[in-house]
Amino acid sequence: MARLNTRDEILAAAARQFANVGYKGASLHDIAVEVGCSKATLLYHFAGKDAILAALVEPPARELAALDERLSAMSAGQARDAAIEGFVDLVLAYRREIALIYHDLPHLFHQPAFADVKPLTDRLVAALARGTDPSAQLAAKVVLAGTAAVVLDPECATDPDLRATLIGVARRALNTS
Amino acid sequence: MARLNTRDEILAAAARQFANVGYKGASLHDIAVEVGCSKATLLYHFAGKDAILAALVEPPARELAALDERLSAMSAGQARDAAIEGFVDLVLAYRREIALIYHDLPHLFHQPAFADVKPLTDRLVAALARGTDPSAQLAAKVVLAGTAAVVLDPECATDPDLRATLIGVARRALNTS
DNA sequence: GTCTATAGGATGATAGAC
């Protein structure tokens, strides 16, 4: 673990805390203790607790937007497979942050940090469902929420073939044709 | 909506609040306002906020234990199908409470209310996975977390064939043979 | 059983020294 600057250490500690006890359950005090600084230092680097959340969600949100753009140029058939692989890669690269989106977004949709993310998740559902069929959309939502949740499970995190396994589950669950 | 006694109204209001903003995000004040009583009345009927949670989780936990007992008398092949249908029925009967278990349990496993539930969920995973194969267990966890999450989605809640759709998704996702 | 009032503590955030 390379030595980072304070700002990045705060983000890393906050990500762990939010993943462990949820956004509401994590306190600035606990994050500061984990970083080894004071609450005041946290609030020097970020305008507030919600700003930490926003900074944490921003990178995966950008990649989600990039994925959405790539998918929009494809046919429905191509888009599904690309959406599955793209989402799994996104989840693996940003486990805690994506879990935050799929876990705390329903409780925090009023937060500006999540305002842009919601429509992106809706379009990802449509890509996975290949349209607006309610049953297919439901299957897509099961896959998204389930995948986002499972990668935080400590027993699953060690699976060497995690990526292939997740893609396999998603393909099977969505294979309604 | 039939008029219930205060205790049951508190439980109903707490279930809605917990589902909307999470256990940590919900305050006794907000629950009391929704019920139309004071915080003190809440704490007359329940020893504390955690006791409300425990009372809410207890009924589905009992049914989960009953399902576990039924499954233990079956062969692995029978148990999977029964586990799928049993879990879906459980989720549909106790949407908010099950969501609480699969949503907040990871953050609240220290709570006594959840101590008994954790091993039951592990055994349900084993039943769905037909054993201890890591990939199959992962698929089972995706199905459980995804199913529990999706039934709180307002767009999915109105699906007339919700039960059949959920069972279909689970069967496909778990069909690794 | 339900209330008002309040205790006691944690929380997010600010002020000002260094």
Place this chain on the structure above:
DNA sequence: GTCTATCATCCTATAGAC
């Protein structure tokens, strides 16, 4: 940039009247 000290607010929970 980081700190200590502090503020105002919110929270859970209790005390005691009715």
